[in-house]
Amino acid sequence: MARTTDNLNHAASGLDQLDALLQHRARLGTMVLLSTNAGINFSTLRALLNETDGNLGAQLRKLEEAEYIAVKKEFQDRKPVSWYSLTTIGRRALKAHLAALETVVRSANV
Amino acid sequence: MTDTHQIQQDLNYVRQAVSRLDQPRRSRAGIYWIWAIYVLIAYPLKDFAPRAAGAFSSIGFFVCFASSAYVGYRYKKSEGVKPVRDRSGLFWWGGTALIVLCLIAMPETMPALRATTYPLLSQFLGQLAVIMVGIFYFLGGVHYDRNFLWLGPILCACGLIVGLVPHYGWTALGIVFALGLIGPTLFAPRPPAELPQIDAA
Numbered sequence: 422m423a424r425t426t427d428n429l430n431h432a433a434s435g436l437d438q439l440d441a442l443l444q445h446r447a448r449l450g451t452m453v454l455l456s457t458n459a460g461i462n463f464s465t466l467r468a469l470l471n472e473t474d475g476n477l478g479a480q481l482r483k484l485e486e487a488e489y490i491a492v493k494k495e496f497q498d499r500k501p502v503s504w505y506s507l508t509t510i511g512r513r514a515l516k517a518h519l520a521a522l523e524t525v526v527r528s529a530n531v
Numbered sequence: 532m533t534d535t536h537q538i539q540q541d542l543n544y545v546r547q548a549v550s551r552l553d554q555p556r557r558s559r560a561g562i563y564w565i566w567a568i569y570v571l572i573a574y575p576l577k578d579f580a581p582r583a584a585g586a587f588s589s590i591g592f593f594v595c596f597a598s599s600a601y602v603g604y605r606y607k608k609s610e611g612v613k614p615v616r617d618r619s620g621l622f623w624w625g626g627t628a629l630i631v632l633c634l635i636a637m638p639e640t641m642p643a644l645r646a647t648t649y650p651l652l653s654q655f656l657g658q659l660a661v662i663m664v665g666i667f668y669f670l671g672g673v674h675y676d677r678n679f680l681w682l683g684p685i686l687c688a689c690g691l692i693v694g695l696v697p698h699y700g701w702t703a704l705g706i707v708f709a710l711g712l713i714g715p716t717l718f719a720p721r722p723p724a725e726l727p728q729i730d731a732a
Contacts, residue, residue, distance in 0.1 A: 446540075453549060458612050459613040459615045461611060469548045525538060
């Protein structure tokens with residue numbers, strides 16, 4: 422009984438430490454995908470995450486405003502291409518969020 | 532606990548997105564063609580112009596290696612991804628560097644080898660290189676390209692028996708190696724241009 426209470430307390434503390442900005446799955450997915458690559462362009466992110474242009478654009482803007490990701494515009498075959506990459510702030514935030522998630526998942530599984 | 536259930540669903544969604552990123556959407560045939568041309572020239576040279584073989588193999592190897600790294604980077608970029616120094620880069624660069632370093636160091640560390648004549652030393656190191664490359668390709672098959680699962684053991688066998696073939700053994704080995712590289716690319720189905728749909732749940 423005491424152990425169950427401990428686990429619940431542990432899970433609750435993990436939930437408190439979750440980054441509110443990364444609780445949306447498209448934003449979390451974007452951050453995770455960017456964490457293993459130097460950059461991913463918009464259309465590839467959209468296809469990987471199975472999101473619409475509008476929704477993904479809005480989510481990316483929120484991450485950009487928080488300075489979690491950076492965007493760089495390039496021209497490829499005369500077409501503008503937006504390349505997204507993770508910033509140092511973003512990498513740190515993702516690391517902290519994943520650690521909190523791990524706490525929650527472990528507490529829930531035990 | 533609704534929150535943890537939601538977290539599990541989100542993590543499943545992220546996991547699927549990451550696994551889709553690992554699926555190649557363009558054929559890597561260009562890289563295999565580069566190496567097929569290299570082995571088709573480098574190995575026959577050991578039969579027809581043994582003295583030129585060493586210089587060509589060394590210079591050609593680095594040219595092909597740099598070219599295939601560049602082509603690989605371009606492939607990734609055309610798929611909408613700019614890779615960092617990733618696992619596959621470490622595998623191919625690291626493994627190749629180890630093979631080259633071992634081959635260079637071996638005559639220096641084995642007194643018996645230093646005493647042998649050049650043709651014998653060349654034959655020994657050549658066979659050893661093919662066997663090591665075969666093992667390396669087999670490991671490449673385990674991790675990256677299933678076609679190398681059978682090419683690796685074939686190369687090991689070729690490395691062992693090439694010394695027993697009286698004439699044009701290296702030429703035959705080059706042909707087998709080249710066919711092993713480009714053969715599967717000729718018959719392989721084209722990778723899908725578009726990514727498959729994600730399960731939303």
